[in-house]
Amino acid sequence: MKYRIIPVTHFEQNCSIIWCEHTRNGALIDPGGDAGKLLRIARQQGLHLEKILLTHGHIDHVGAAQAISQKLDIPVIGPHLADAYWLEMLPEEAKLFDFPSMQVLTPNQWLNDGDTVHVGELKLDVIHCPGHTPGHVVFFEPQSRMAFVGDVLFRHSVGRTDFPGGNEQDLLDSILNKLLPLGDDVLFIPGHGETSTFGHERLFNPYLTQPETA
Numbered sequence: 001m002k003y004r005i006i007p008v009t010h011f012e013q014n015c016s017i018i019w020c021e022h023t024r025n026g027a028l029i030d031p032g033g034d035a036g037k038l039l040r041i042a043r044q045q046g047l048h049l050e051k052i053l054l055t056h057g058h059i060d061h062v063g064a065a066q067a068i069s070q071k072l073d074i075p076v077i078g079p080h081l082a083d084a085y086w087l088e089m090l091p092e093e094a095k096l097f098d099f100p101s102m103q104v105l106t107p108n109q110w111l112n113d114g115d116t117v118h119v120g121e122l123k124l125d126v127i128h129c130p131g132h133t134p135g136h137v138v139f140f141e142p143q144s145r146m147a148f149v150g151d152v153l154f155r156h157s158v159g160r161t162d163f164p165g166g167n168e169q170d171l172l173d174s175i176l177n178k179l180l181p182l183g184d185d186v187l188f189i190p191g192h193g194e195t196s197t198f199g200h201e202r203l204f205n206p207y208l209t210q211p212e213t214a
Contacts, residue, residue, distance in 0.1 A: 001018055001020070001021070001122050001141050001143065001144040001146065002018070002019050002021055003016055003017065003019075003146070004016070004041070004045070005189060005195075006034075006037070006038060008033045008037065008038070008063075008064070009033035009063065009099075010098075011032065011060040011192070012192060013030065013032040013061060013191055013192055014030070014189060014192060014193075015028060015030050015031045015032055015034075015064075016029040016030065016189055017038070017045070017047070019045070019119070019120065020119055020122045022120065023048075023120035023121060024048055024120070025048050025049075025050045025119055025120035026042060026045075026047040026119065027050060027051045027052065027053050027117075028042075028049060028051075028053070028068065029052075029053045029139060029148050029189075030055055030062070030148075030150060030191060031052060031062070031065050031068055032061045032063045032064065033063040033064050033099065034064060035068050039071070039072075049068075050074055050119065050120075051074050051075050051076075051077050051117075051119065052065050052068060052069055052074060052076045052077065053077050053078055053124075053139060053148075054076060054077070054078040054079050054107065055078065055137055055138065055139070055148065055149070055150030055151070055152075055191065056079045056083050056086070056132065056133045056135060056136040056151065057079060057084070057085075057086025057135065058133065058151070058163075059090060059094065059099055060097075060191075061151075061191060062087065062105060063102070065105060066102065066105050075107075075108035075109065076108050076109075077107060077117060078107060078110070078117075078126075078137055079107075079110070079111060079133075079135045079137045080110060080113075080128055080130075080134075080135035080136070080137055081110040081135060082133075082134035082165075083134065083135025083165075084110075085164075086133060087105040087106065087107075088104050090104060090105055091103065091104065111126045111128075112126070112128065113126065113127060113128035114126065117139065122143075123141075123142075124139040124140060125139070125140045125141075125142065126138075126139065126140075127139075127140060127178050127179070128178075129152045129171075129174035129175070129178055130167065130171070130174060131159065131161060131166065131167055131169075131172070131174050131175075132150070132151045132159030132161060132163075132166060132171055133166065134167075134170075136150055136152060136159075137150075138150065138152060138179065140182060140186075145186050145187060146186065146189065147182065147187070147188040148188070149179065149188045149189065149191070150190070151191040151192070152171065152179070153179060153190060153201060153205075154190045154191075154192065154193050154196075155194045155195070155196040155201070155205075156196075156201070156204060156206065157205070158171060158175065158207045158208070159171055159191075172208075179198060180198050180201075180202055180208075182198060183198065184197060184198055184199025184202060185197065185198075185199060186198045186199075
C-alpha cells in the first residue's frame with residue numbers, strides 16, 4: 001500500500017490518500033476540505049479514486065466528502081451509523097466553523113466492527129472505536145501494518161471526549177482493547193499531527209499509563 005498525508009483546512013486535519021500499487025486505484029480517508037487540492041494531488045499521482053472513507057462525522061474530517069463524491073461519482077463509505085447525528089448537523093457546523101455551506105451527508109454505506117473495505121487489491125479491516133464520537137471507526141491495513149485512526153489516538157495524546165456523544169472510558173477501552181493489541185509495530189496516521197506507532201504510545205503516551213501496560 002502507498003499513501004500520502006495531506007493537511008487540509010485551517011484545522012490542519014490529516015487527509016490521507018491511499019492506493020494500490022498494482023491497480024493505481026485509490027481512496028481518500030477523511031477529506032476534511034480543500035477538494036480542489038486533493039483532486040489535483042490525486043491526478044498528479046496518476047490515481048483513479050474509487051471511494052471516500054470516513055472515520056467519523058466531524059466536519060473537519062468530512063468537509064469535502066460530498067463535493068468530491070458528486071464530482072467523481074464515487075461512494076462515501078463510513079463511519080458507523082452512531083455518527084449519523086453529526087452528519088445531520090453539517091449545515092449548522094459549516095456556519096459555526098466558517099466552512100463552505102454544506103448539506104446533510106448520508107453515506108452510501110455505514111460500517112460496522114469487523115467489516116472490510118477494498119481499495120484496488122488492498123483490504124482494510126474496519127474497527128469500531130467509540131469514545132471521541134460514538135460512531136468512530138479505524139481502518140487497519142494488515143499487510144503494511146498501518147492504521148488510520150482519525151481522532152481516537154495521537155502522538156502523546158488521545159481524542160477529546162467533551163463533544164456530544166463523547167465518552168472517556170469508551171475511548172480508553174477502544175485504544176487499550178482494540179488498537180494496541182494489533183501490535184507495537186503498527187504505524188498509525190492520526191487525524192491531526194505526527195504519525196507514531198502503537199508501541200511508542202504504549203510506553204510514552206501519558207493518557208495510556210496503566211499498571212498493566214507500564
